[in-house]
Amino acid sequence: MSDKIFETRGTSSSFFVEKTVRLNAARQGASRLAPDWLRHWRTPEALLRLISPLVLLLLWELASRWGLIPPRVIAAPSQIGGTLWAMIVSGELGRHLLVSLQRALVGLSIGVTIGVIAALISGLSKRGEVVLDSPMQMLRTIPSLALVPLFILWFGIGEFTKIALIVIGTTFPVYLNLFAGIRNIDPKLIEAANTLGLSRRELIWHVILPGSLPSFFVGLRYSLGISWLALVFVEQINTTAGIGYLASDARDFMRTDVIVICLLIYSVLGLLIDGLIRTLERFALAWRPTFVRN
Amino acid sequence: MSSIDLVEASKTTDAVAPVQLRNVVRQFGQQRVIDGLDLDIAPGEFVALLGASGSGKTTLLRSLAGLDSIDSGQLRVPRARAAVFQEPRLMPWKRAWKNVILGLRVPDAKTRAVEALTEVGLAHRLEAYPATLSGGEAQRVALARGLVREPKLLLLDEPFAALDALTRIRMHRLIIDLWRKHTPAVLLVTHDVDEAILLADRVIVLANGKIAEQLTIDLPRARDTGQEGFQNIRARLLKLLGVETLEPAAQANGAARQATASSVRRFAHG
Numbered sequence: 003m004s005d006k007i008f009e010t011r012g013t014s015s016s017f018f019v020e021k022t023v024r025l026n027a028a029r030q031g032a033s034r035l036a037p038d039w040l041r042h043w044r045t046p047e048a049l050l051r052l053i054s055p056l057v058l059l060l061l062w063e064l065a066s067r068w069g070l071i072p073p074r075v076i077a078a079p080s081q082i083g084g085t086l087w088a089m090i091v092s093g094e095l096g097r098h099l100l101v102s103l104q105r106a107l108v109g110l111s112i113g114v115t116i117g118v119i120a121a122l123i124s125g126l127s128k129r130g131e132v133v134l135d136s137p138m139q140m141l142r143t144i145p146s147l148a149l150v151p152l153f154i155l156w157f158g159i160g161e162f163t164k165i166a167l168i169v170i171g172t173t174f175p176v177y178l179n180l181f182a183g184i185r186n187i188d189p190k191l192i193e194a195a196n197t198l199g200l201s202r203r204e205l206i207w208h209v210i211l212p213g214s215l216p217s218f219f220v221g222l223r224y225s226l227g228i229s230w231l232a233l234v235f236v237e238q239i240n241t242t243a244g245i246g247y248l249a250s251d252a253r254d255f256m257r258t259d260v261i262v263i264c265l266l267i268y269s270v271l272g273l274l275i276d277g278l279i280r281t282l283e284r285f286a287l288a289w290r291p292t293f294v295r296n
Numbered sequence: 297m298s299s300i301d302l303v304e305a306s307k308t309t310d311a312v313a314p315v316q317l318r319n320v321v322r323q324f325g326q327q328r329v330i331d332g333l334d335l336d337i338a339p340g341e342f343v344a345l346l347g348a349s350g351s352g353k354t355t356l357l358r359s360l361a362g363l364d365s366i367d368s369g370q371l372r373v374p375r376a377r378a379a380v381f382q383e384p385r386l387m388p389w390k391r392a393w394k395n396v397i398l399g400l401r402v403p404d405a406k407t408r409a410v411e412a413l414t415e416v417g418l419a420h421r422l423e424a425y426p427a428t429l430s431g432g433e434a435q436r437v438a439l440a441r442g443l444v445r446e447p448k449l450l451l452l453d454e455p456f457a458a459l460d461a462l463t464r465i466r467m468h469r470l471i472i473d474l475w476r477k478h479t480p481a482v483l484l485v486t487h488d489v490d491e492a493i494l495l496a497d498r499v500i501v502l503a504n505g506k507i508a509e510q511l512t513i514d515l516p517r518a519r520d521t522g523q524e525g526f527q528n529i530r531a532r533l534l535k536l537l538g539v540e541t542l543e544p545a546a547q548a549n550g551a552a553r554q555a556t557a558s559s560v561r562r563f564a565h566g
Contacts, residue, residue: 194385197361197378198399198441208398212389289389291427 077259085259086266099267101243102233105161109168110229114222116169117176125184125214126206135181142174147235159240168232175224183217184210216290219283226275230268300365301372313338314448314481315360320369322355322505329355331505332369339448340479344486344496348537352505353485354453360483361451377449378442378480382457384434386426386441393422396441412440415477416470432463436470443478450480454487468494472517489533493526494519501536509536 059079065071066078073081089095120138123130146167157163187210195209237246245264252260284293303314315337322330329352337343347353358364359371361379386395393409402408413422416436426434435455442450452471456464472495475482486492492499493513501509511533515523521530534540 190381190383190385191387193363194379194381195387195399196363198445200399204399208390209387212387215389287389289425289427 073258074256075258077257077262082259082262085257086263089260089263095263095267098243098245098248102237102245105164105236105244106168106229106233109165109232110172110225112165113169113172113229114176114225117173117221117225118180118218120173121177121180121184125181126210138174138177142178146171146232150235150239154239163239164236164241167236168229171228171232172225175228176218176221179217179221179224180214183214186217187213215286219279219287223276223279226279227272230271230275299370300362301370302375303372314372314374315483316370316372318370320359320371321367322352322359322364323367329505330359330366333506335500335507337449337481337483339481342475342482342484342495342497344484344492344499345502346486346489346492346499346533346537347502347508351502353502356502357451357453357483357485360449374448376445376447377451378445378447379451379453380435380438380442380455382454384426384429384431384438386429386434386437388426390426391422392418392424392426392429392437395426395437396444398441400444408444409440412444413437415443415474416440432459432467435459435467439471439474443474443480446478447480450475450482452482452484452486454485456491457487464491471495489530489537490521493529493533494521499529499533501533503536 062071063079066073066076066081071078077085086095120134124134124138125131149167149170153163153166157166191209191213192205195205200208233244233246234249235246237244238250241247245267249261249264252258252264287293313336315335317333317335320330320333320335321328331352333352333356345353345356355364357379359366360373361377362373386392387398390398393406393413396409396412397405400408410419410422413419416439418433418436418440421429421433421437426437429437435458439455456467459467468491484492484495493515496513499511499513500507511529513529515525515529519526521527
């Protein structure tokens with residue numbers, strides 16, 4: 003994939019060079035006056051790509067200043083920046099982030115554990131599949147949002163309900179993907195393992211588990227995303243801390259700047275999580291052709 | 297009605313054939329894929345199995361490899377057996393040497409893996425992942441994985457079919473070298489008549505789940521396709537497989553043909 007990007011960059015830059023040459027030829031009279039370094043100046047691609055977002059940001063700022071966009075709709079970029087800085091300095095943002103992170107991680111680790119165990123049971127044994135798969139398939143279609151009122155009735159409005167909802171959301175992606183991964187292992191490899199005299203346990207350990215690991219990572223990626231999304235609504239239930247609380251609190255006070263900050267945090271965390279999974283995959287799936295060749 | 301005996305290596309004496317099939321039947325629905333087959337393979341014998349698609353070759357090999365059962369008859373195979381398939385079937389997540397010793401329960405496994413990979417000329421690729429190996433290299437790892445188990449019976453299911461012509465010639469030499477060194481009985485399933493004659497002591501033609509014909513190839517070793525008698529055997533086998541050869545025309549201008557044949561000879565080492 004990186005190859006492809008590199009290639010498009012190469013072609014676009016060569017196109018650019020041609021264009022300047024032609025321009026130079028057209029305005030030779032004017033450019034003769036400019037010094038040599040200026041005539042051969044080429045702006046780096048990364049900077050060029052930054053121009054349009056910066057312009058947009060500037061337009062947004064100006065529109066807010068001139069009163070075209072009222073702060074009730076969305077705050078000015080400068081105000082958002084100022085609030086973000088204040089929240090970082092006061093430690094408020096860090097406190098909320100830590101609480102959310104903890105909730106997400108606890109819920110995620112429980113959910114992934116349950117998902118993995120269930121997938122192993124139903125993936126590795128026919129009996130397990132008969133018992134476990136149909137209830138899992140039924141439960142997975144229930145949106146976890148719909149469970150909120152029920153969970154509040156059952157478990158109250160404490161921490162347990164919040165974690166439980168995250169667990170529900172993160173279990174199924176891991177279950178479904180790992181189950182499919184186990185069942186989709188190349189039967190030819192299983193045959194080869196049988197001719198090599200592997201025992202059932204060795205077969206699972208040396209063939210089935212490593213072979214289903216890529217699918218597990220797909221599930222984990224989904225689960226991580228869901229654990230963050232779940233925070234948005236989970237943290238609106240009787241909380242005093244967390245990113246979701248911050249957002250809902252800001253809504254009540256019409257603080258659009260804080261809402262935007264929350265959204266920013268989500269996207270940055272999404273990026274960080276993706277980077278984390280990529281690093282994990284690089285170690286765990288080092289044998290894959292895409293990693294081997296790099 | 298059916299019985300499969302797995303013979304322990306210690307019990308077999310040299311005199312007893314490692315593979316004994318008596319009246320073996322395997323059927324899928326009403327169709328008998330193997331129909332009352334009798335077959336003995338002597339210790340250290342190299343047998344090639346030819347046959348059109350659907351003649352039961354692969355089913356027979358799978359039964360011998362323990363991947364498929366039989367419906368009736370008697371089948372005796374040594375427990376120490378190994379199979380190499382058309383695709384290398386290496387575990388992509390294991391490095392070459394780990395693939396070789398997969399399922400091998402010996403204390404000095406790594407040393408054995410190094411020895412086996414050195415034997416097939418891959419001492420420099422010990423730590424490679426299968427994704428980085430070429431087709432020929434991967435097939436050599438698969439061969440090493442089979443031979444490291446010191447099998448009494450080596451089953452080869454069209455192992456050279458997916459390789460390019462040059463690699464195939466090298467693999468033919470390698471397989472003969474290794475066969476001489478380890479002396480397993482070999483059963484090679486192939487579509488390639490030349491390959492069968494170049495490598496085997498005996499060529500069996502399978503048709504409708506039965507042995508249609510078997511030929512003992514007593515051409516001296518270090519065989520090549522231009523050898524005296526080679527083309528006769530080839531023509532006979534092709535006829536059995538339903539391919540007519542241009543025998544009369546060939547004999548008419550025999551001298552000219554001899555010259556062209558020798559320039560495109562195929563060789564087997566050993």
